[in-house]
Amino acid sequence: MRKILVLLVLSSLCVLVKAQDISYVREKAAMLSSADMKGRGYVGNGLAQAAAYIASSYKEAGLNPLGEGYFQPFTQQVNVFPGAVEVKVEDMVLMPGKDYLVDPASPSHQGLYRAKVYDGNNLRAIPNPMLFKEQCADCILVLDMNAVEEEDIKERARQIKEMFSSIVPVIWMSDEKLAWSVADEQRGFPVLEMNNGYIVDNAFIAMDIEADLRKDFLADNVIAKVEGTQYPDSFMVFTAHYDHLGMMGEEATFLGANDNASGVSVMLSLAKYYAENPQPCTMVFIAFAGEEAGLVGSKYFVDHPSIDLKAIRLLVNLDLMGSGVEGIMVVNGKENPKVMKILQKENDTQGYLPKVGQRSQSANSDHYYFAEAGVPAVFIYALGGSSAYHDIFDVYENLTFEEYPDIFRLLTHLSESY
Numbered sequence: 193m194r195k196i197l198v199l200l201v202l203s204s205l206c207v208l209v210k211a212q213d214i215s216y217v218r219e220k221a222a223m224l225s226s227a228d229m230k231g232r233g234y235v236g237n238g239l240a241q242a243a244a245y246i247a248s249s250y251k252e253a254g255l256n257p258l259g260e261g262y263f264q265p266f267t268q269q270v271n272v273f274p275g276a277v278e279v280k281v282e283d284m285v286l287m288p289g290k291d292y293l294v295d296p297a298s299p300s301h302q303g304l305y306r307a308k309v310y311d312g313n314n315l316r317a318i319p320n321p322m323l324f325k326e327q328c329a330d331c332i333l334v335l336d337m338n339a340v341e342e343e344d345i346k347e348r349a350r351q352i353k354e355m356f357s358s359i360v361p362v363i364w365m366s367d368e369k370l371a372w373s374v375a376d377e378q379r380g381f382p383v384l385e386m387n388n389g390y391i392v393d394n395a396f397i398a399m400d401i402e403a404d405l406r407k408d409f410l411a412d413n414v415i416a417k418v419e420g421t422q423y424p425d426s427f428m429v430f431t432a433h434y435d436h437l438g439m440m441g442e443e444a445t446f447l448g449a450n451d452n453a454s455g456v457s458v459m460l461s462l463a464k465y466y467a468e469n470p471q472p473c474t475m476v477f478i479a480f481a482g483e484e485a486g487l488v489g490s491k492y493f494v495d496h497p498s499i500d501l502k503a504i505r506l507l508v509n510l511d512l513m514g515s516g517v518e519g520i521m522v523v524n525g526k527e528n529p530k531v532m533k534i535l536q537k538e539n540d541t542q543g544y545l546p547k548v549g550q551r552s553q554s555a556n557s558d559h560y561y562f563a564e565a566g567v568p569a570v571f572i573y574a575l576g577g578s579s580a581y582h583d584i585f586d587v588y589e590n591l592t593f594e595e596y597p598d599i600f601r602l603l604t605h606l607s608e609s610y
């Protein structure tokens with residue numbers, strides 16, 4: 193009888209712990225995607241603030257650093273927009289992030305131009321760049337891509353854009369969703385990506401753009417561990433990138449709630465759980481920087497590992513974890529059948545998620561360089577929910593964490609039975 197009572201108390205405690213986790217995940221995601229973190233990028237100390245917050249979360253949850261401290265510093269080259277980003281068409285001031293994006297490789301530039309609009313379906317009408325400039329020194333090339341459907345025409349237009357942007361500014365006008373990114377170089381002149389309907393031939397375009405190519409921007413991977421009780425030299429690793437795109441000027445902030453405050457928060461909840469429930473192996477948690485700039489932080493770790501890569505039993509990278517209402521996708525799942533078998537069997541038995549899908553290896557997140565180095569590594573992202581991506585609409589309010597409890601159970605099951 194007493195045994196049964198003890199078991200009952202224990203199991204209700206477990207339920208309590210797991211039930212609390214969702215508010216923990218929400219709290220972490222809200223903080224990481226708050227305006228204070230400035231899009232966890234390259235303006236206003238946003239990235240460093242996020243790194244400090246993650247380290248203090250590890251500490252609060254009782255995790256130890258892997259080496260001397262929680263931070264693994266590295267430098268990266270990155271083009272940043274710390275000041276003015278202003279574009280006017282005639283008298284209308286456009287909204288940065290909403291009406292247009294500055295191509296991430298754009299340089300600083302001020303100027304007043306006249307629009308020369310060319311139909312994307314008639315690219316042959318465009319003169320060569322030198323002639324274009326000769327004919328009109330204060331003209332800006334506007335590629336009207338709204339009516340273009342064929343992929344090879346788009347490709348040709350992109351080549352023209354690249355060619356022209358070393359000679360004059362270019363505007364790419366289309367009805368495609370705006371999605372920003374990060375560049376580690378500058379082109380000759382700015383390129384603006386714009387949604388349709390703003391520019392007619394001969395319209396006046398004024399721009400004031402401030403960009404700064406930072407040669408050695410300092411970033412940190414943030415790393416912690418829970419020491420294994422039996423096999424401390426064998427590692428199970430969870431990772432998630434905490435960097436996002438930062439700010440495009442002083443107004444447009446890319447808060448990156450789903451990408452990837454969500455994944456970091458799920459990782460932190462796992463860190464907290466394993467600090468309370470140590471495993472036979474050492475559990476390692478890595479929040480990577482530089483992912484959006486081309487997997488720079490995870491590549492740095494693989495090149496300068498603070499644990500023996502060969503001793504990693506499995507690495508699970510989490511990115512875009514805000515929903516899961518349509519299930520999860522496992523990138524590199526095809527190459528890791530054991531992972532798929534464990535996840536799918538448990539999911540089928542428990543009826544957690546509508547789908548546990550798999551894809552082949554792809555260089556689309558921080559698992560990539562580990563897998564290339566021979567580490568069993570998968571990248572899991574959640575399906576369904578908001579379609580905001582790399583835009584100013586990827587905000588905390590869109591995160592439902594609807595399937596978080598089931599995803600959490602699947603992830604702990606995977607790491608404990610792999």
Ligand SMILES: [Zn+2]
Nearest residue numbers: 451452511512
């Ligand atoms: Zn991401």
